[in-house]
């Protein structure tokens with residue numbers, strides 16, 4: 192059993208929790224994820240490792256309520272227990288294997304959409320700790336839905352913002368903002384890492400690919416076990432089929448077949464989930480993003 | 488009653504069982520078990536025992552049944568096997584112990600497996616305590632994986648007085664026994680009960696620990712004080728065919744389908760697990776896994792097809808399971824091979840292009856190789872495809888452990904005692920052989936336990 196020791200509402204429908212899981216806290220690295228199962232009859236829910244405290248033995252998760260299971264999770268309070276909490280899963284981010292001096296020379300930008308801010312924070316904090324702070328671009332539908340701004344500003348070199356409605360920072364989607372930063376503001380980046388909804392990662396990669404910039408994306412397909420046992424998480428990466436849970440979740444953005452991934456992600460889409468996304472995203476909800484499967 | 492004829496066993500009617508997940512085979516009553524046991528010749532030199540990978544003293548436990556000493560029978564089996572309720576149900580008895588039973592020459596072999604199951608179920612109902620162990624010796628052994636190999640190794644070591652901890656990646660112990668094999672053949676609570684018996688022996692089980700991710704194997708030895716490790720991590724990585732259309736929505740591995748339905752009980756509305764079952768489902772393959780997937784889909788209301796490229800004689804599944812599947816109404820498309828899965832405009836499966844096969848010359852495995860019949864392509868009208876083509880060992884452990892050698896099939900290399908290329912690290916079961924059977928995995932776990940005992944007693 193894994194005890195919840197902290198719970199906070201970060202933005203409407205987005206929760207942060209610290210969970211006691213000493214074994215996971217001891218081994219977790221940026222880029223990895225874990226799986227939560229609330230009770231005997233619950234689903235196995237994959238969530239990115241957002242932070243960890245090796246001394247206290249706690250791991251931080253941030254989740255958005257989308258459908259049945261995440262709604263149920265939001266009802267858990269400090270002092271409650273999750274039955275299962277397994278990880279870390281997947282490969283750590285490639286950067287942690289790179290030479291620190293090399294990393295210091297690079298210009299890296301993290302792009303975070305929606306709840307993707309939390310996993311980005313974990314990685315940006317890591318860069319700060321090794322003395323190679325990076326830039327971050329955060330996007331949300333509207334100002335009220337931005338999260339973790341203070342925390343992010345404390346660890347990043349520069350933080351830029353974009354909101355769909357223009358209530359804060361750049362007015363529009365993240366891909367438009369990134370294109371503007373590069374083309375008009377003449378920002379130079381060697382490597383862009385995008386974490387968020389698949390449609391966001393897809394459009395970001397369109398921008399970087401066109402400009403010859405390397406990209407990394409963190410894929411979130413449907414998963415069951417997270418250990419390579421079911422094949423439900425398979426993706427087409429270049430000419431190969433890869434299992435996101437063991438070969439990923441991070442992949443070279445240029446190689447990912449996003450259209451297939453978005454279609455497959457809709458396999459178990461639920462009615463409630465789609466309705467919820469429509470409520471959250473309102474008229475910016477175009478369908479076809481794969482997070483919800485569209486409106487047909 | 489004739490000595491040559493086996494006492495019949497009750498089964499659920501095929502029409503009824505095709506709509507539920509209750510056990511197909513209902514097991515012997517006491518009277519039936521005694522009658523069947525009475526047929527056994529109690530051979531001086533029993534031909535059945537050498538074919539049992541865990542060397543259960545078969546004539547002895549059968550004589551105990553004959554004398555209605557059921558508790559005694561349970562204790563005799565417990566000396567050799569920690570999982571009799573499991574083996575009695577899913578061990579391929581017909582090719583193991585029963586294949587050499589002397590009575591099988593002229594008539595029916597003794598129903599050894601069914602009698603074993605009877606004893607196990609009886610001892611469960613009567614709460615028999617089978618937890619006899621030697622004094623604790625204070626030595627710690629780690630077991631990776633809680634499938635039949637790991638459970639057996641852990642049980643045997645615990646009986647010898649070792650302090651054993653099993654590390655299991657999933658949230659529930661049992662390996663394939665709980666995530667793969669369906670309720671109607673092996674109820675999960677039967678496995679749970681055998682796992683409880685192991686805990687009675689003092690075995691500790693830590694679920695949600697993935698060796699290679701949560702903890703490295705080397706850290707178990709260097710940091711956590713384990714003196715030996717047994718790897719029973721199975722062969723869980725599903726294979727796909729590599730044909731066009733395989734990533735369409737509605738194409739999944741048997742592991743995913745069975746895990747959703749069996750481990751996570753998707754057919755039971757009180758569980759949160761989502762599952763999609765087509766109206767017409769094709770399962771590709773002919774082994775136990777394929778039968779289980781096809782019969783599960785049938786029970787969830789689908790028209791269910793097996794698509795297999797050889798003929799009935801070559802089906803690798805247990806004969807009993809094939810007969811059960813046929814009786815329940817599974818449609819067998821034999822000598823048929825898929826070439827492409829077809830999708831609709833939204834990317835969901837809408838059919839499968841297949842080609843007819845004929846049997847040619849025997850291949851390396853000695854089975855006649857299927858060859859395509861030119862121009863025989865046809866379309867099978869299905870909306871879901873389940874791949875049951877076999878599995879291979881997962882890279883998580885060997886790719887994160889220094890000096891642990893694997894062969895080109897990614898199976899862990901071991902010597903005749905189960906010792907790997909790493910000191911005091913042993914392995915057995917599917918992780919070593921590739922997908923095989925429950926009883927072979929148990930046999931390997933048992934052998935390794937003996938070897939570990941010798942190693943640590945030096």
Ligand SMILES: Cc1cc2nc3c(=O)[nH]c(=O)nc-3n(C[C@H](O)[C@H](O)[C@H](O)COP(=O)(O)OP(=O)(O)OC[C@H]3O[C@@H](n4cnc5c(N)ncnc54)[C@H](O)[C@@H]3O)c2cc1C
Nearest residue numbers: 237238239254255257258259260261411460461464482483
């Ligand atoms: C590696 C990985 C890391 C993830 N990290 C996070 C995270 O840090 N924070 C977070 O909030 N979410 C994360 N997710 C997504 C999260 O797992 C899903 O939001 C959650 O499982 C939805 O469950 P539900 O029952 O509430 O919703 P459901 O009712 O099952 O679905 C609600 C909607 O979400 C979509 N959905 C379902 N499962 C997924 C999925 N795995 N990925 C994307 N969309 C899905 C469905 O299509 C549906 O429209 C991650 C997913 C993966 C695979």
Ligand SMILES: Cc1cc2nc3c(=O)[nH]c(=O)nc-3n(C[C@H](O)[C@H](O)[C@H](O)COP(=O)(O)OP(=O)(O)OC[C@H]3O[C@@H](n4cnc5c(N)ncnc54)[C@H](O)[C@@H]3O)c2cc1C
Nearest residue numbers: 632634635636656662663667698721916917923924925928
């Ligand atoms: C659907 C199906 C039906 C079958 N039917 C039959 C049958 O009727 N009769 C028969 O004899 N055989 C049958 N088999 C085969 C049989 O189940 C296997 O041969 C047997 O279970 C192998 O046992 P094992 O202990 O080696 O591995 P498994 O049972 O595969 O157990 C391995 C365990 O290790 C865990 N694990 C893996 N990696 C790690 C890690 N890194 N860290 C921690 N834990 C890990 C896994 O989660 C799993 O629980 C069937 C198999 C399937 C899939």
Ligand code: SF4
Nearest residue numbers: 539574578583584600
């Ligand atoms: S374990 Fe299998 S081989 Fe051994 S006696 Fe039982 S059924 Fe026969």
Ligand code: SF4
Nearest residue numbers: 527528530535588589
């Ligand atoms: S060979 Fe057959 S008859 Fe002889 S002891 Fe074994 S089960 Fe009984």
Ligand code: FES
Nearest residue numbers: 417419421422436
């Ligand atoms: S989640 Fe099952 S193989 Fe990746």
